Amino acid sequence: MGIQCCKNGHLCQIVIEDYDETILMQMKEEEERKKKMEKLLLPPPPPPPTRTNKDEAATKIQAWWRGTLVRRTLLHAALRAWIIQSWWRLTLVRLLEKKKWAALELYARQEWAAIKLQSWVRMWRVRLCYCRLLNAVRIIQTYWRWHCCHTRGYFQGSYELTATKLGVELEVFLGAQICRITDCIPFPIKN
Known part of the structure; x- marks a missing residue:
């Protein structure tokens, strides 16, 4: 961006430059150069094929x-x-x-x-x-x-005791009834 002014008959130019815009402009110019170079180096892409029913x-x-x-x-x-x-x-x-x-x-x-x-x-x-x-x-x-x-x-009885056996005789008197019990119990002999 530039501004021109006249002072006392002298022409004076004042240049105000935006740094960011300058960088962007340089990048765009660089991209355009690359595209031109690619166009020169590469053949153009073939046209899209036409589609058939098959x-x-x-x-x-x-x-x-x-x-x-x-x-x-x-x-x-x-x-x-x-x-x-x-x-x-x-x-x-x-x-x-x-x-x-x-x-x-x-x-x-x-x-x-x-x-x-x-x-x-x-x-x-x-x-x-x-x-x-x-x-x-x-x-x-x-x-x-x-x-x-x-x-x-009443009871009445007797017994006989020997080395090998015990003999018992008992008589039980219950009024008119008499009950007699006689038994012989052998002892076991230990040797």
Whole structure:
């Protein structure tokens, strides 16, 4: 950019230059030179070929074939994903089934243990009651037998003791009835 002024009959030119614009201008000039050089060195590109019906048909067939290949690839990928998803769902169901069985088994064990403890406690209580009753029955029987023996009859007997055997003869008198017991008990001989 330049400005001209006249002072006292002298012509004066003032030049104001923008550095950035100068660089851009130099770059544009350089690009234009390169394009001219390329045009001189390289032959011009051939004109675009004219398309025939055969070319268009071949392009359509190629596009159809590429589309078929892509669809087939996508179908295979979808089938593989479906197989993996089915396997994973089956695995999750099996894991859930195992967890259910484990919980059921734990519950059954706990129930069995509780039932076993309850049955032991019931058995202990019944046995305690039975032992008390048995003891009472024995006491009653002892007193009754003692009373019967003293009021109705008496025992009489003898025994013979040797080195190899014990001979016992008992007579029990119960009023009108007599009971005789004779027995011989051998001793084991130790050498």
